[in-house]
Amino acid sequence: MSSSIPVCAPPEVGRNLLGLDCDGIARSAPELARPAFRSAALYRWMYRRRETDFARMSDLPAALRARLAGRLRIAWPEIASTAVSADGTHKHLLALEDGERVEAVYIPQPSGRITLCLSSQVGCALGCRFCRTAQMGFSRDLTPGEMVGQALRLEERHRLRPPYNIVFMGMGEPLLNLDSVMAAFRILADPQGVGVAARRITVSTAGHVPGIRRLAEMHPRPRLAVSLNSSTDRARSDLMPINRRWPLAELTAACREFAAAGRERVTFEYVVLRGVNDSSADARRLVTLLSRLRCKVNLIPYNPIGGEEFRRPPAGELEKLRRGLVAHGVPASVRWSKGVDIGAACGQLWWASRQGAGHGSGPAPPAIGGTMPGD
Ligand code: SAH
Numbered sequence: 446m447s448s449s450i451p452v453c454a455p456p457e458v459g460r461n462l463l464g465l466d467c468d469g470i471a472r473s474a475p476e477l478a479r480p481a482f483r484s485a486a487l488y489r490w491m492y493r494r495r496e497t498d499f500a501r502m503s504d505l506p507a508a509l510r511a512r513l514a515g516r517l518r519i520a521w522p523e524i525a526s527t528a529v530s531a532d533g534t535h536k537h538l539l540a541l542e543d544g545e546r547v548e549a550v551y552i553p554q555p556s557g558r559i560t561l562c563l564s565s566q567v568g569c570a571l572g573c574r575f576c577r578t579a580q581m582g583f584s585r586d587l588t589p590g591e592m593v594g595q596a597l598r599l600e601e602r603h604r605l606r607p608p609y610n611i612v613f614m615g616m617g618e619p620l621l622n623l624d625s626v627m628a629a630f631r632i633l634a635d636p637q638g639v640g641v642a643a644r645r646i647t648v649s650t651a652g653h654v655p656g657i658r659r660l661a662e663m664h665p666r667p668r669l670a671v672s673l674n675s676s677t678d679r680a681r682s683d684l685m686p687i688n689r690r691w692p693l694a695e696l697t698a699a700c701r702e703f704a705a706a707g708r709e710r711v712t713f714e715y716v717v718l719r720g721v722n723d724s725s726a727d728a729r730r731l732v733t734l735l736s737r738l739r740c741k742v743n744l745i746p747y748n749p750i751g752g753e754e755f756r757r758p759p760a761g762e763l764e765k766l767r768r769g770l771v772a773h774g775v776p777a778s779v780r781w782s783k784g785v786d787i788g789a790a791c792g793q794l795w796w797a798s799r800q801g802a803g804h805g806s807g808p809a810p811p812a813i814g815g816t817m818p819g820d
Contacts, residue, residue, distance in 0.1 A: 451656070459517045461542065462491060466632065476509060476518060483509075485637075492638035495597055521594040522547075524602060534784030538796065539598060541567070541591055546586055547616050548794040549595040551603050554785050559609040563595045564760055564794070565626050566617025571651050575674075575716055577750035579618045587624040592629035607641045614649040616794050620656025623739025627660075630667050640765045643667060644709065654691040658710060661706045669703050670712040671696065673742075675722050676730035680744040684721075697734055704739045711740045716792065717766065718747050719758040728769030735775050742770055742777040745785045748790040 460473055467488050471478035477487055486504060490496040497519040499510045522539040525546060529535050535551040547564040554560060570574070570583035596611060610635060613619040621624045633644040643740035649670040650656060650811060660666055673696075681688040688696075700711050713735065717723050731742070744767055746757040758766075763779050770777035782790030 459515075461518050461520045461590060463519055463594050464588050464592070464628065464632070465536050466628070474513060475578060476512060487513075488638055488818065491665040492632055492635070492767060493640060494591070494661050495600070497521065501697075521598045521601075522591060524598060528787040528789065530784040530787045530789060531649075532786075534787065535603070536784060536787050536789035536794075537599065537602070538558075539595060541587075545734075545797045547587065547591070547595070548789075548796060549599055549615055550784060550789045550794075551599050551605075552789075556667050558755060559603070559605060561596055561605075561609060561611050562600050562615050563592055563613055564609060564615035564617055565592065565613050565619040565622050567796075569617050571618050571685070571687050573651060573672075573687075575718065575747060575750065575755055577788075577795045578792070579749070581795055581797065586625060586689070587617070589625045589628035589632065592626065593632050593639065596633060596641070607639070608645060609641065610645045610647070611641055612647045612649060612670070613667075614647070614791065616796075618651055618653060619648045620650045620660070621655035627663065634665055645713070650712065651685055651687050652691055652696045653687065654695050654699045657696075657703055661699075661703040666707065668709050668712070669700070670714055670743075671700055672716070673731075673734075674716050676727040676734060680722055684718075693734060697738065698808055700740070701738055711738065713742045714745055714747045714791075715739055715742055716747055719756040719762070721755065723758045723762055723766055725765070725769055728766050728773075731770060732773040732775055740775070742775055743780045744777060745780050745782060745791055748782050748785055748792050750792060 462470060463598040465473060467484045470484040470487050472480070477483040483505065487502065490502045496502060499514040501508055510760050520542070522541055525538045527535055527537050535552045537549050537551070538546050539549055540546055545567045547567055549564060550562040552562060556566040564587060566586050567584035568581045570576045572579050600606065613626060630646060632638040633641050634646060643665040647668040648660065649672060651672050657669065660669065675684055678688060678692045681693060697788060704711050735742070744763055746763060767777045767779055784789050784790050788795065
């Protein structure tokens with residue numbers, strides 16, 4: 446099922462405050478800088494109360510509210526279209542103020558828990574061969590407000606409030622936009638802000654080692670997921686060009702530092718590609734690579750992205766790979782992605798920004814979804 450609404454926002458006046466912290470608010474609105482509690486009050490309205498209308502901020506003086514409304518705004522990204530999966534997953538295409546768009550996914554888990562998968566960039570520059578987002582190229586980084594705004598817009602649409610989980614596993618490489626991702630993270634994790642606990646927020650990287658090292662030193666910090674996807678440098682460099690810059694030894698060393706600096710286990714994602722990275726030798730090499738590292742491995746059967754170059758292994762082979770890891774002390778589970786039928790699963794997010802086309806209109810890459818070879 447798919448629905449589209451035209452997005453024709455009125456001409457906007459003033460700076461959008463969404464994404465600013467208290468200092469940023471005070472800088473953008475000097476009338477809130479003194480007394481200092483005024484910028485903190487606006488911060489709480491904007492994030493904890495999810496308020497976008499200055500007029501309703503009842504503990505600010507009326508004259509101040511009117512002045513703010515005259516020259517500033519609080520605006521969330523608009524939903525341009527939505528696709529709904531048979532499994533309850535919703536993929537939303539969100540319109541940004543400059544005409545760019547990103548996808549964000551609402552994923553209800555069988556446990557009842559909700560996960561929001563957010564984007565950190567418009568497109569992606571990393572060129573991983575198995576990922577559809579790579580095919581659209583890179584347009585730009587998202588701002589902190591555009592990331593916080595994805596969460597707030599999806600909360601509103603789904604009548605959701607914390608506790609829920611957030612994963613930065615949508616479009617883009619979060620560690621190439623780390624300052625903005627961390628600014629968004631601080632607002633999302635702040636009990637005075639959006640109030641999603643830090644331990645419920647995960648940042649996923651293709652393996653940007655300096656970013657992992659910087660993240661390791663931050664407090665509070667999100668959980669780390671690393672897209673490993675291969676057990677040898679040769680295979681990994683072939684699939685993920687970033688491995689040529691930061692090969693496996695450096696990547697796993699940085700992950701060890703990250704794990705040592707906190708209590709949470711590092712998650713390794715492993716997109717399983719039939720005949721490419723799914724052998725028992727791969728399992729053995731993974732065990733060696735991940736030895737003495739507090740971690741868990743999520744085996745993700747490859748999701749189709751169009752013009753299939755890869756296939757997923759049959760379920761029996763996936764289970765063999767999983768058992769091979771577990772037998773040697775590496776916790777591993779098979780994660781069947783949700784929302785495959787609507788192109789909302791891992792690696793499937795895409796938007797035809799270059800062609801100026803949206804969901805389901807204009808030129809599109811080969812169709813995805815349905816059954817897969819190997820299913
Ligand atoms: N750039 C970040 C986050 C986006 S990708 C990263 O690489 O981690 C989110 C996850 O989807 C990654 O683990 C990636 O390896 C996985 N993925 C990409 N393409 C996939 C596909 N076709 N099938 C299954 N998982 C895929």
